[in-house]
Amino acid sequence: MSATVTLMHVAQEAGVSPSTVSRILNGTANVTPDKRERVEAVIHRLNFTPNVQAQALANGRSFSVGVLTQKLSSAFYGETLAGIEQGLDGSPYHPLVVSGHWRAKQEQQALDLLIRRRVDALIVLGGVIGDAALQRVAAQMPLVAVGREVSGLPERCVLIDNHAGIRQVVLHLAGLGHRDIAYIGGDECQQDAVERRQGFEDSLREMGLPFQPRLVMIGDYTEVSGEWAAAELLASGLPFTALVCANDQMAFGARLSLYRRGLRVPEDISLTGFDDLFNSRYTTPPLTTVHQAVNELGQLAAETVLRLLAGEQPHLSSYVPQLVIRESTGPAPLSPTAGGH
Amino acid sequence: MSATVTLMHVAQEAGVSPSTVSRILNGTANVTPDKRERVEAVIHRLNFTPNVQAQALANGRSFSVGVLTQKLSSAFYGETLAGIEQGLDGSPYHPLVVSGHWRAKQEQQALDLLIRRRVDALIVLGGVIGDAALQRVAAQMPLVAVGREVSGLPERCVLIDNHAGIRQVVLHLAGLGHRDIAYIGGDECQQDAVERRQGFEDSLREMGLPFQPRLVMIGDYTEVSGEWAAAELLASGLPFTALVCANDQMAFGARLSLYRRGLRVPEDISLTGFDDLFNSRYTTPPLTTVHQAVNELGQLAAETVLRLLAGEQPHLSSYVPQLVIRESTGPAPLSPTAGGH
DNA sequence: CTGTTAGCGCGTTCAG
DNA sequence: CTGAACGCGCTAACAG
Numbered sequence: 001m002s003a004t005v006t007l008m009h010v011a012q013e014a015g016v017s018p019s020t021v022s023r024i025l026n027g028t029a030n031v032t033p034d035k036r037e038r039v040e041a042v043i044h045r046l047n048f049t050p051n052v053q054a055q056a057l058a059n060g061r062s063f064s065v066g067v068l069t070q071k072l073s074s075a076f077y078g079e080t081l082a083g084i085e086q087g088l089d090g091s092p093y094h095p096l097v098v099s100g101h102w103r104a105k106q107e108q109q110a111l112d113l114l115i116r117r118r119v120d121a122l123i124v125l126g127g128v129i130g131d132a133a134l135q136r137v138a139a140q141m142p143l144v145a146v147g148r149e150v151s152g153l154p155e156r157c158v159l160i161d162n163h164a165g166i167r168q169v170v171l172h173l174a175g176l177g178h179r180d181i182a183y184i185g186g187d188e189c190q191q192d193a194v195e196r197r198q199g200f201e202d203s204l205r206e207m208g209l210p211f212q213p214r215l216v217m218i219g220d221y222t223e224v225s226g227e228w229a230a231a232e233l234l235a236s237g238l239p240f241t242a243l244v245c246a247n248d249q250m251a252f253g254a255r256l257s258l259y260r261r262g263l264r265v266p267e268d269i270s271l272t273g274f275d276d277l278f279n280s281r282y283t284t285p286p287l288t289t290v291h292q293a294v295n296e297l298g299q300l301a302a303e304t305v306l307r308l309l310a311g312e313q314p315h316l317s318s319y320v321p322q323l324v325i326r327e328s329t330g331p332a333p334l335s336p337t338a339g340g341h
Numbered sequence: 342m343s344a345t346v347t348l349m350h351v352a353q354e355a356g357v358s359p360s361t362v363s364r365i366l367n368g369t370a371n372v373t374p375d376k377r378e379r380v381e382a383v384i385h386r387l388n389f390t391p392n393v394q395a396q397a398l399a400n401g402r403s404f405s406v407g408v409l410t411q412k413l414s415s416a417f418y419g420e421t422l423a424g425i426e427q428g429l430d431g432s433p434y435h436p437l438v439v440s441g442h443w444r445a446k447q448e449q450q451a452l453d454l455l456i457r458r459r460v461d462a463l464i465v466l467g468g469v470i471g472d473a474a475l476q477r478v479a480a481q482m483p484l485v486a487v488g489r490e491v492s493g494l495p496e497r498c499v500l501i502d503n504h505a506g507i508r509q510v511v512l513h514l515a516g517l518g519h520r521d522i523a524y525i526g527g528d529e530c531q532q533d534a535v536e537r538r539q540g541f542e543d544s545l546r547e548m549g550l551p552f553q554p555r556l557v558m559i560g561d562y563t564e565v566s567g568e569w570a571a572a573e574l575l576a577s578g579l580p581f582t583a584l585v586c587a588n589d590q591m592a593f594g595a596r597l598s599l600y601r602r603g604l605r606v607p608e609d610i611s612l613t614g615f616d617d618l619f620n621s622r623y624t625t626p627p628l629t630t631v632h633q634a635v636n637e638l639g640q641l642a643a644e645t646v647l648r649l650l651a652g653e654q655p656h657l658s659s660y661v662p663q664l665v666i667r668e669s670t671g672p673a674p675l676s677p678t679a680g681g682h
Numbered sequence: 683c684t685g686t687t688a689g690c691g692c693g694t695t696c697a698g
Numbered sequence: 699c700t701g702a703a704c705g706c707g708c709t710a711a712c713a714g
Contacts, residue, residue, distance in 0.1 A: 004459075004481075006691055017701045022693055030699070052457045053394040053403060054691035057706045062394060072426060073419040073619075073636075081413040085440065094454065097438060099426060113435065116393045118345075140345075223623050252623040259625040278414075279620050282564050282593040284600040295414075347707055358685045363709060371683065395707035398690045687712080695704085 005046045014042040025050060056118065065121040065305055066114030067097040068107060075277050076294060077125050080146060083298020084123060091306050093120065104129050111137060121305045124148065128189065142308035144301045144316070148191060155315035158297055158304070162192045165290040166199035166244070167206075168323035169272050172288070173242045174207040177332035178270060180240040182215040184229040184250050193221070196246045196274065215240055219250050226250025230257035241269060241332045248273035248280050248289055255283060255328075266330035276324055285327035292321045346387045355383040366391060397459065406462040406646055407455030408438040409448060416618050417635060418466050421487060424639020425464060432647055434461065445470045452478060462646045465489065469530065483649035485642045485657070489532060496656035499638055499645070503533045506631040507540035507585070508547075509664035510613050513629070514583045515548040518673040519611060521581040523556040525570040525591050534562070537587045537615065556581055560591050567591025571598035582610060582673040589614035589621050589630055596624060596669075607671035617665055626668035633662050 007025070011018040016035055021043075023029045024036050031039075042048075056062040067084055069077045084095055096119055100107030107129040114122060121142040124134060131151045137143055138153055145157045173181055183200050186193030197216070204211045217232055219225030226245055233240070234257065243258075245251035251273030258265055265271050265285060273280060273289035280287040297319070307314045348366070352359040357376055362384075364370045365377050372380075383389075397403040408425055410418045425436055437460055441448030448470040455463060462483040465475060472492045478484055479494055486498045514522055524541050527534030538557070545552045558573055560566030567586055574581070575598065584599075586592035592614030599606055606612050606626060614621060614630035621628040638660070648655045 008691075018692075019694080019701060020699090023700085026693080028693080032699070035700090049453065049457045051398070051459055051691050053397045053459055054706090055693075056394045057392070057398055057708090058691075058693040060706075072422040073416070075414070075416050075419070078414040078416070078419050082440075085413060094439070098435070099423075112390065116390045118392055118394055223619075227623075252620065255625060256623050256627070278564075279593065282568075282597050284596060284625050286597070349707075359708075360686080360710085361684060364684085367709080369709080373683065376684090392707050395690090396709075398692090399707075399709040401690070683714100685712105685714085688710090690707105690709090693704105693706090695702105697702085698700085 005048045010042050010046060010048050014039045061120055062118045063092050064094050064096045064119050065123060066119035067095050067123045068110050069097055069099050069125045070102050070127060072099050076275060079294040080125055080298035083295035084302045087299035087302025100127050102128055108133060121309055123301050123305055142305055144304050146297055146301050158300055158316045159318045160292055161318050161320045162195035163199035165274060165321040166196050167203040169244055169290060170203035170207060172323055173270060174209060178242040179209055181242045181244055182233050182240040184217045184219050184226055184245045184254060186221040186246045193246060200244060214238055221247050221249055223249050223253035226253025227257050230254035234261055243269055244272050246274055248275045248277040251287055265328050268333060270329040272329060288326045288329040289324055290321045291324045346389045351383050351387060351389050355380045402461050403459045404433050405435050405437045405460050406464060407460035408436050408464045409451050410438055410440050410466045411443050411468060413440050417616060420635040421466055421639035424636035425643045428640035428643025441468055443469055449474060462650055464642050464646055483646055485645050487638055487642050499642055499657045500659045501633055502659050502661045503536035504540035506615060506662040507537050508544040510585055510631060511544035511548060513664060514611060515550060519583040520550055522583045522585055523574050523581040525558045525560050525567055525586045527562040527587045534587060541585060555579055562588050562590055564590050564594035567594025568598050571595035575602055584610055585613050587615055589616045589618040592628055606669050609674060611670040613670060629667045629670040630665055631662045632665045
């Protein structure tokens with residue numbers, strides 16, 4: 001609509017050369033106070049804003065770091081994004097986020113888009129795209145992955161120890177006297193889903209508790225799947241006094257199934273989640289779960305990228321999440337409400 | 342790291358002029374099949390990807406639409422963002438999102454950033470920045486606001502009728518026999534908070550029910566504030582059988598307060614929210630609330646921006662949200678558990 | 683149909 | 699300290 005004003009216009013209006021304007025814009029060199037003031041006045045008067053595209057083109061850096069997330073509507077990744085934004089804040093870099101929807105093809109397109117936008121670095125949040133594609137990108141620019149492993153880039157991944165997380169849950173439950181513990185896992189095409197299920201199985205054995213395959217159901221990390229899986233479990237008639245869910249969302253769904261059957265939490269059945277979504281504090285009763293400091297992980301990723309950009313070689317390592325005991329877990333009832341659930 | 346390959350490299354390698362490469366890249370003109378194939382082969386072999394910054398600079402359009410949101414971690418706006426992304430999908434435009442955190446200053450900075458990035462259009466999600474700033478932007482490029490009114494740009498705002506939304510809630514409750522209805526509102530620095538509270542008051546009168554100022558509390562749209570406000574209400578000893586919250590998040594908090602006091606929902610107290618966040622289906626019991634089709638509103642905003650960009654002059658209007666009756670509301674108990682709450 | 687030329691808006695030498 | 703000239707990567711108008 002209205003013609004956008006350029007650095008050149010500012011220069012002419014102020015009676016100086018474009019270079020001078022550029023210099024005072026970037027503080028590249030000293031300029032006589034009077035010229036500086038004159039130029040700044042013009043900039044203000046004309047409401048001039050430098051064209052980032054042109055700047056990027058001229059000095060080879062876009063000052064933007066690409067973020068490949070999966071779903072913008074996800075509370076989990078949303079918090080990580082907020083952390084990344086915070087972590088980048090204060091630096092000259094800005095995040096550029098695109099989403100892949102857990103679909104390899106879309107993730108690839110998203111990556112392509114970021115590359116065409118010439119982002120200076122990349123942060124990958126989860127995803128199912130192959131390691132090869134990420135390695136290829138990592139060869140061209142700093143890359144940090146959050147919540148997923150990328151073979152060949154071990155110290156570029158901020159990971160959480162899922163196995164240890166679930167283990168804390170099982171220990172807690174076992175300590176409360178639970179012996180028959182059911183499990184609702186996530187789709188094992190995702191790495192963490194297999195780690196968590198494995199952690200469940202291993203911890204059970206470690207505690208000397210029976211591992212009962214019929215007490216494990218597989219969902220897809222969504223609320224509905226948790227609701228469905230819990231219903232199946234209850235319908236099976238198999239006795240159990242605790243229900244471990246591989247993430248909070250499925251625990252929310254399971255909570256509803258229990259409610260529908262008139263089962264009390266934790267009096268009849270103890271329920272646990274994983275992730276510690278914000279909402280987990282507000283379920284009734286508040287959910288015992290495993291806390292992942294997602295915001296902090298996002299900040300960490302951002303800071304790491306910044307350091308890589310600065311030429312340092314930071315090494316990331318695995319992070320142990322913490323059990324948060326709230327009110328959805330309690331002592332095992334003396335006689336499990338077997339079959340009759 | 343590795344030198345990025347440019348269109349020029351491709352041209353030389355294929356033995357054609359840069360223009361030719363550009364042409365087959367954009368389909369701007371016909372090119373002999375053999376040259377085309379030759380070039381495409383080189384592009385593929387060199388793994389060439391056009392530099393969007395340069396393209397933007399050359400043809401004056403960045404093909405990106407800026408989105409000013411408030412919090413990336415918000416479930417509410419997250420869904421809208423997803424809708425925008427969907428709405429833009431298929432078009433050559435991509436979203437560029439930055440957040441303002443409900444702080445005028447940060448929102449202004451975010452706007453500046455988007456302008457410096459020379460976005461072709463702008464979508465604003467809520468926010469507290471002054472209308473003047475938005476009008477200024479609107480003078481330079483297509484702008485659409487979601488969930489907030491911008492004076493002077495009436496048909497560029499996709500709004501929901503908050504008054505009508507709350508009215509449905511009150512009608513529903515009145516129909517169930519509730520007479521003493523408490524209310525938890527949002528901070529009235531936000532437009533919708535005042536509309537909702539006003540709607541509550543008006544509807545009460547319309548139904549011939551008493552408006553009791555002492556039964557209205559003001560929170561800030563967060564869970565904690567809802568929890569606190571509900572606790573205050575209960576501690577006051579004033580009798581009421583229904584609790585209307587100005588948004589779902591505060592209803593979640595209130596739910597917890599009720600749970601802590603051992604009050605049943607809906608047997609002792611009916612509870613309602615507003616927004617219909619995804620989680621509202623999974624509270625116990627599932628929450629009766631007012632559904633805002635946030636995803637669809639996002640899509641609508643995106644489509645509108647696209648049409649504006651195409652030179653059309655679409656007119657937006659106000660949207661009436663729908664009451665979703667779930668299980669947190671029921672008949673008013675015969676004798677309100679007065680004072681004794 | 684295709685190559686040449688001229689910018690897009692800005693940063694950065696290189697002389698002065 | 700400052701201006702002129704060149705180039706970043708790509709598109710578009712102009713001749714052939």
